[in-house]
Amino acid sequence: MSMIKHIQQCVTGGLTSLFGETFTAADFQVNTTVADFEGDYTVVLFALVKKLRLSPDVLGTKLGDYLAEAHPQLFKEYTIVKGFLNLSVADAYWMEVLLTNYTNADFGRQLPNGKKVMVEYSSPNTNKPLHLGHLRNNFLGWSVAEILKANGYEVIKSCIVNDRGIHICKSMIAWQRYANGATPESTGTKGDHFVGDYYVKFNEACTAEVNELVATGMAKELAEKEAPIMKATQQMLLDWEKGDPEVMSLWRRMNGWVYEGFAQTYARIGSDFDKTYYESDTYLLGKETVQAGLAKKVFVQREDNSVWIDLTADGLDEKLVQRKDGTSVYMTQDIGLAQQKYDQYGIDKSIYVIGNEQNYHMKVLQLICKRLGMPYADDIYHLSYGMVELPGGKMKSREGTVVDADDLLDEMVANAEKEAVKNNAGKPESEFNKMTRAEQQALFNMIGPGAMKYYLLKVDPKKTMVFNPEESIEFTGFTGAYIQYTHARIRSILRREAATPGWQPGAGVLLPLERSLIMALEQYPFVLEQAAAEYNPASIANYVYHLAKTFNSFYTEHAVASAETEDKKQLRLRILMLLANVIRSSMAMLGIGVPERM
């Protein structure tokens, strides 16, 4: 049990035995004591003062005395400052936390809780390569999935590939017209980039045709529909839906190229999926749902045969769920897929990691499921994340400011190398310079993408964030590399010195930085729990940074191998063992590896 929970329990127990009144943990606050005051944790008395009709000083003294007497193994002493009861936790408690956990690789993880949750976190279109926005989505979803696993959930990571539609037909048409049979192999191009290039080519050709038509006096809007290449694309989409063998064959071939490319990128960033859905399989789903909805009178059919749902009672609009020609829209597919996920896996929770531009769509989806009486409607959760912008504003494909994922990763790796070489210049004996070339290369591949992940995950998911290219490749300060470096420093000590088994702490008192470290480590299970409850990897990123920072202060202040006494050495080695483990574990939650040396 965590110290915070101990305090909550002891305080409610104390209030009952002192005043005969019943309180719950929600009736008062327990905070970590702010620096400059004596103590580790603080009980805020004001809320209790009111109910008990006692002055803060009187209540604080009674409560403080009680805690010190009834729980001497937990509390050493207390002070009262202006309504704040500051508790100093007994060293023995911190020692016990340390000694019971310092070799526990699973520290902070929870046992299976029997709940099953699906996290859908990637929905690429197959007409172009992944970009920076996809990275935030992927990192976030993957991390949330890992955090949930650590908290005892069974997690199914899923991906929905938008492999059909007008977008991929555009690339196909352009390839037919301009490629002369070229392939990724023949041109030495990564498959997704290869197909993306033809998507660009399509837009160029289309723009040219539109301009030509506009020059003849046609309105631009009409010209965009009438451009021959556009008409050919629309025809191709119809052919695809009819299953035209030639079109299907080309479609499979080009998607295949894209998947090869995606696979490389996913492998590089460590994204993996337990289940991949393809829109070409799911786009017809939901048709029965429409019938069912009509029967239940949740949907209404209009004279032109289109089907709608009226959500105005919930402050939304009327939404179309089936076109007049009987084909289903995006929303209908989504209802069908939601049902399928539930049917196939019996999930308790269905999380969608999707950008906040789709907040409205997701709200509607959930509401429709609710209206239809779907049992899982309340278990749909939209993990909405903010857009990634550049210092100059949004990324715009038209202006060519979209940051390509592969390029970015290359840049990060290259920069990791540059930094390493710079930092180790003139130090032939440094750990880095003693590595083999292959070891160095592996290190760059850990640091570069790790920096990228940390940069994107340390910000609260729901907030729009700015991606500053110069700042993102920094390796100092509040960065992934800083934490990786800290881990390497700790491991460096632990390679040289081993903790002696069976050691029992002597009479010595914990020094402030030793206390701070153990106290922060003790909070790890709570941090993991909170991160899961809020679906927020950023809280872990912030926590592990705080840990690393505390250690680095400790490191310059205190020696481990040559500590003042053998007792201190044994103590500190154990702190470092737990610390290295928690750093590694925290970073693993973010999908970032930590090196032995760097």
Next chain:
RNA sequence: GGUCCCGUAGCUCAGUUGGAUAGAGCAACAGCCUUCUAAGCUGUGGGUCACACGUUCGAAUCGUGUCGGGAUCACCA
């Protein structure tokens, strides 16, 4: 126009179930490597928490309004 989100140091961000003097990093400046990795540490300067009013013993945090920025409201996906 309707709905929703956001506004904290020059920049990027923490802090928001209401609690003590609002914190980090970057950038700037000044120090620290004969001692376990200086990708590090220590210090200095930097704030009308967009603004106003309200609720409260107490507001960056809650409420109302104003201003500024963004998203969305397709028989697109």
